[in-house]
Amino acid sequence: MGRGTRIGSAITASLLAVIVAVSAAYGVLQLADVTATTSGAQNQAQDDARSDDSQEVVSSPTLKAKPEPKPLFDRGDRGVGVRELQSRLKQLEWYAPDITGTYDRVTAQAVLGFQGKRGFEKTGTVERRTWKRVVAMSRKPTDDEMHNRLTPGPRIMGPGDSSAEVRELQARLKQIAWFTPDVTDYYGETTTAAVSGFQVKREIPSTGEVDPRTLDRLLEMTTEPTEDELLNREPTPVPVASGSALDPRCLTGRALCIDKSSNSLQWVIDGSVQTTVEVRFGSDELPTDEGEFYVSYKSIDHVSSLYDTPMPYAMFFSGGQAVHYSPDFAATGYSGASHGCVNVRDYAAIQSLFDQVGVGDKVVVHWS
Numbered sequence: 001m002g003r004g005t006r007i008g009s010a011i012t013a014s015l016l017a018v019i020v021a022v023s024a025a026y027g028v029l030q031l032a033d034v035t036a037t038t039s040g041a042q043n044q045a046q047d048d049a050r051s052d053d054s055q056e057v058v059s060s061p062t063l064k065a066k067p068e069p070k071p072l073f074d075r076g077d078r079g080v081g082v083r084e085l086q087s088r089l090k091q092l093e094w095y096a097p098d099i100t101g102t103y104d105r106v107t108a109q110a111v112l113g114f115q116g117k118r119g120f121e122k123t124g125t126v127e128r129r130t131w132k133r134v135v136a137m138s139r140k141p142t143d144d145e146m147h148n149r150l151t152p153g154p155r156i157m158g159p160g161d162s163s164a165e166v167r168e169l170q171a172r173l174k175q176i177a178w179f180t181p182d183v184t185d186y187y188g189e190t191t192t193a194a195v196s197g198f199q200v201k202r203e204i205p206s207t208g209e210v211d212p213r214t215l216d217r218l219l220e221m222t223t224e225p226t227e228d229e230l231l232n233r234e235p236t237p238v239p240v241a242s243g244s245a246l247d248p249r250c251l252t253g254r255a256l257c258i259d260k261s262s263n264s265l266q267w268v269i270d271g272s273v274q275t276t277v278e279v280r281f282g283s284d285e286l287p288t289d290e291g292e293f294y295v296s297y298k299s300i301d302h303v304s305s306l307y308d309t310p311m312p313y314a315m316f317f318s319g320g321q322a323v324h325y326s327p328d329f330a331a332t333g334y335s336g337a338s339h340g341c342v343n344v345r346d347y348a349a350i351q352s353l354f355d356q357v358g359v360g361d362k363v364v365v366h367w368s
């Protein structure tokens with residue numbers, strides 16, 4: 001073989017080696033690309049699966065329970081709102097001490113009692129329902145009331161005056177046992193002392209003079225004086241004939257005839273009225289039953305098992321409802337109400353009735 005031939009063969013061999021090497025390298029690169037593509041596809045599929053799982057969780061969120069509303073007033077609270085609450089509860093006779101503006105144990109007890117009386121959940125805290133009922137049953141307290149200030153109002157009547165108005169004042173005070181002498185036109189020391197005592201009892205500034213607040217409270221607690229009361233005359237009982245305005249059920253036998261229209265109770269025997277007294281009844285929430293009943297039993301020194309309040313000279317006629325003396329009626333008049341009973345404020349009259357009325361006697365509660 002010649003030298004030229006050997007050189008050509010060497011070149012050819014080198015070229016073949018290069019081609020093989022390039023081909024091999026190219027093949028490796030293809031394999032790497034395939035491997036990378038396959039791995040990427042697998043990773044993408046896993047990412048898509050995770051994304052799908054994530055979307056499923058988001059599409060079904062967990063519902064959270066609605067939080068309980070925060071009380072309007074709670075133990076430990078202070079401020080003008082608590083003063084208003086205490087003042088309103090005081091109007092409703094659930095709170096007795098001075099107004100403090102601090103929601104303390106006494107305030108919580110007052111709220112508990114108020115809630116229990118109305119069938120609300122007894123929490124001792126004031127939520128929206130309790131507050132709405134307190135507001136509905138009371139009036140907006142004055143600034144003086146919320147700060148325990150007793151400020152006299154302008155004078156209407158006072159010592160030294162002489163008039164028909166003074167005579168009416170004395171007659172009204174006599175109805176509620178604050179004035180005992182015969183009534184006159186003159187505003188003297190006895191009248192001054194009676195007015196002052198009346199004011200102290202009702203937490204009105206004690207001046208002995210009649211101001212608007214004193215007069216308003218007195219009018220609430222009393223009735224228009226009769227001519228007999230103004231002239232110091234004993235009223236004469238007038239027999240009621242058959243066919244009168246008495247309820248027909250009261251015209252025969254022995255009956256306590258109780259008229260819601262006139263706030264009166266008449267003790268009637270065979271159509272003749274023996275005694276007439278003023279009475280008051282239950283509230284809209286606790287109304288006095290109406291209809292024909294009979295006295296089921298009597299208790300001279302009864303105390304309510306539900307309200308722990310005295311019910312002297314009680315004559316029961318409908319379950320727990322009874323005719324009885326009420327010191328609250330005697331003190332506050334028609335500004336209050338009973339728990340369903342028929343309240344009498346004339347102590348001597350109820351004593352006499354208790355002695356005369358027997359078990360089995362008729363009781364008629366009606367509207368005329």
